[in-house]
Amino acid sequence: MNLKSAEARKFRQFDLKKKFRISESIIQASLFFAGILSIFITIAIVYELGKEAMLFFNDPDVTLGKFLGTTKWQPGIGQYGIWALVSATLVTSFIAMVISLPLGLASAIYLSEYASSKARSILKPVLEILAGIPTVVYGYFALLFVTPILKSIFGDQIQVYNMLSAGLVMGIMILPLISSMSEDALSAVPRSLREAAYAMGATKVETSLQVVLPAALSGIGAALIVGISRAVGETMIVAVAAGSGPNFTFDPFKAAETMTGHIARISGGDLSYNSIDYTSLFAIAMMLFLLTLVLNLISQQIVNRFRERYE
């Protein structure tokens, strides 16, 4: 090469001196700040929750034994059994996952392994619309549409407010989330693995279910965890459709109030800052936080057990 201009000669110059690159530093600093910020916010939330929850547990009337050992929740008259709320959260979340996990996975497998690009271009927007519906709309959909259908099937066995309807609709709400996260995980499985399976004389079903699916399991596990967190934390649907009154029961036909539904209802009314009702909300929130954490850890364990790593 034989470039003549001054700029060109300068380009060739030999300079190994350390340079200060301002844009690199700015970007690095902002990324660091963003990372720190999310950690800080998490700590702040946990701290605030813990502080207020301590006030609740410091009340001479409240004991941890009562909190975890009884099943009636009515702080106004000295009943502090958190299981009355936890049970409803578990039942509705369980129903939601029973609906959304298989359906979400099935639609993900269909989208990533089977769908023609035309089918995909119709189905994906539909799923995105599902994901964009406000949860309060889902709540009234459960109460005004799904519940009457359930009533016509089960008759008077099922109450007007019931956990089944709320759980089912919550499952529909979570389905697009599970589906799109799982689809990403499935699409990320290298083509070479599919080809390996086909070259062994595998059918499409064998390839999808026995090679691609297990290889995508860690991503699907992430979808499962996010889905569970969504279900446990969902508020509007259960507040509208599941019932408003703590009720310790695992019968999905019954009305019961979840932790989130209870917090929403109580905090909506007049509350004085030092009442037991007020501090109890933080204890519930703390419990909610722990429950989510435990469920996440359990799902993580399950996924780790079954997943297959490629590379």
Place this chain on the structure above:
Amino acid sequence: MENKYAIEANALSIYYGSFMAVNNVDMLIEAQKITAIIGPSGCGKSTLLRAFNRMNDFVPGCHVTGELLMQGKNLYSKDIDPVEVRRKIGMVFQKPNPFPKSIYENIAWGARINGFKGNMDELVEQSLLGAALWDEVKDKLQDSAYALSGGQQQRLCIARTIAIQPEIILMDEPASALDPISTLRIEELMQELKKNYTIIIVTHNMQQAARVSDYTAMMMLDKEGSRSGTVIEFSETKRIFTNPKDKRTEDYVTGRFG
């Protein structure tokens, strides 16, 4: 084997959409021999190889004209099941692609989905012995296949292919990602395998083609300016490398181009 030829292509052309990638190939591939396909990059070697076991079915828009005959049946006729074709014509890829399962399961899986009912432990052992991998892995059959080296992974891929007992094994540059020692092992293995299987191998390595193969097909773009490849010369390897008929073949195998 009742038939001298394992597979034959008659006027086989392969298209990606309207683009003809491989033009009018006639080949009689002898059973229990190693046939090498050589030629410059982009001339359609992989395309042709993948046509043999209908792997191109997965490429949208890819279709063929002409015939591909195996034991008298056209593998592209309507009543042929491509899944069965692939079971009879196995394939080893350029980059080792074991399943993310245990070494044992890598081999057992293919046999199981193809309805193998015998003693699985025995099949796994025999397949690994056949792929010259048994001694290296016999104590860690339950380990992940990804814990193996690249060369070992490639031999595992060969082992799982022979576990389903195909008639023909297709290999697309099976040693190009491997070091010389692993390459040598694979080549030795091929000599062993050809006692029972017909092997068709695509390779960029002239010495490899000369060393291992009995027959060699030379592919080239069919004429100046065209993008379609074809087989310009196909005969015994010795002949291709010492006394080719076509000037282009001679230039290619001796390293003189254009």
